Amino acid sequence: MLKNLDPASSKVTDTTSTHDITGIVSARATLEDGSVLAYVQSPGEAAIPIHVAKTDAAKVVVRNELTLSGKLGEGPLGFGVLKAREGSVSLNATNRAFGASEPRGASFFKDALPLANRYVQLTNVAFTAPRFDGSGKAVVRGDSGEVTLFLPRTLKDREVPSGSVNVFGIPIKVNGEWQLMASRFLSASNKVSIALASKHTCMTCHNPDMKAVGPAFRDVAARYKDASDARAILMVQVMNGGAGKWGTVPMPALGSKIPATDRDLLIDWVFSYRWDAILSE
Ligand code: HEC
Structure with missing residues (x-):
């Protein structure tokens, strides 16, 4: 086509x-x-x-x-x-799947033509500035070089994701330079978080991207993306469970069964999906 x-x-x-x-x-x-x-x-x-x-x-x-x-x-x-x-x-x-990403390191972006118009995952990079500046660009650095991200102009003054990050998106050529139009930022330890969520039974009712018994985590994170007390709200849910915010099916209280450090990690992980919504502003 x-x-x-x-x-x-x-x-x-x-x-x-x-x-x-x-x-x-x-x-x-x-x-x-x-x-x-x-x-x-x-x-x-x-x-x-x-x-x-x-x-x-x-x-x-x-x-x-x-x-x-x-x-x-x-x-x-x-x-x-x-x-x-x-x-x-x-x-x-909404919330449709469009296929897996091709993982690549920063050096690949010297000439990304082989994956032009393909969904890729730029693995293990870190942001080089503490905040987004509204320029529509940000630079990330990996072991094998730097890559410029192509971003919405609306992304301004927010803190960048911390630590080692995987950036998902589509390579595009801007003024002769291959950049990555970013559509998702996830921590490089995302797989570890999914394993932790499975261990604590979250994945029997939740999926990051699709509604299951419980809401998709990307929808949950989107709802609270600008709330200063977002992590506290999510923590209350994990501790006490509850119903009525997403439908009539209740979530059980799980807090007492999960060590405090794991609860914090799980909340950070769920909330990391807010970038999907922020990058769509
Ligand atoms: C037995 C099914 C089930 C399990 C297990 C489960 N959830 Fe839920 N979860 C739900 C349902 C159903 C809702 C929607 C509740 C509502 O409408 O208020 C929900 C809602 C949520 C919300 C949204 C809260 C809000 O304020 O909008 C978060 C965050 C969440 N779950 C995290 C988790 C985490 C983390 C785990 C694992 C520790 C987990 N859930 C395990 C069913 C479950």
């Missing part, structure tokens, strides 16, 4: 045909003018770059499945994109 959007040449040949596409948003960034540059894909396939006007921007959230219509043309960064006709973007579903 859309073979005339070749990431190697980035030139668009056909600008007159109308294309209708359905896909899941795997990365997105709000630009200076409020419009959104994003990638949509079907599970496991290469993603298609789209450019969406400000009026439709709110629907373009990572893991939303969209249907939209538009023509190919030169996008805001110079490479070819599908320009969504205003009003043509419709939301089919």
Whole structure:
């Protein structure tokens, strides 16, 4: 599909045909003018770059499945994109899965063309500044070099994730430099946290990305992303359980069965999924 959007040449040949596409948003960034540059894909396939006007921007959230219509043309960064006709973007579903990421180190980004338009995971990097500055960029450093992240302009003054981080997103070429359009930040120890959550039975009712018996952790974290007492709220739930915030099914009280250090680690881990929502602002 859309073979005339070749990431190697980035030139668009056909600008007159109308294309209708359905896909899941795997990365997105709000630009200076409020419009959104994003990638949509079907599970496991290469993603298609789209450019969406400000009026439709709110629907373009990572893991939303969209249907939209538009023509190919030169996008805001110079490479070819599908320009969504205003009003043509419709939301089919939220929290959809779009396939696994390809793990790569920082040196890969010297020339990321082999994975252009693919969902990748930049592993084991650390941020080089303490806060985001609203420039739409941030630099991360790994063992094998530095990578510039392409970020929403709305990301400003927030503290960066601490420690060793894996950054998920789509490689894009900006002014001749390969950058990573980031759609998720997770601690490099995320697998350890999942194992801990399994040990303490959280995973029998929860999934980070999908609603199960309990809510998806990315939805929980999104709800409290700006709350100064978010960790305390989540801790009360783990200690005492409860019902009524996400539905009628109750969560049992688990606090007394879990050591305090593990509870803190679990809360930090659940709350780390807030970056999904922050990067979709
Ligand atoms: C038996 C099923 C079950 C287990 C086990 C379980 N949960 Fe839950 N959890 C739920 C349900 C159901 C809800 C939604 C409750 C509601 O609507 O208020 C929930 C809600 C939550 C919330 C949202 C709280 C809020 O304020 O919005 C958090 C955080 C959470 N669970 C964390 C955990 C953690 C961490 C564990 C493991 C220690 C765990 N859960 C184990 C079923 C479960």
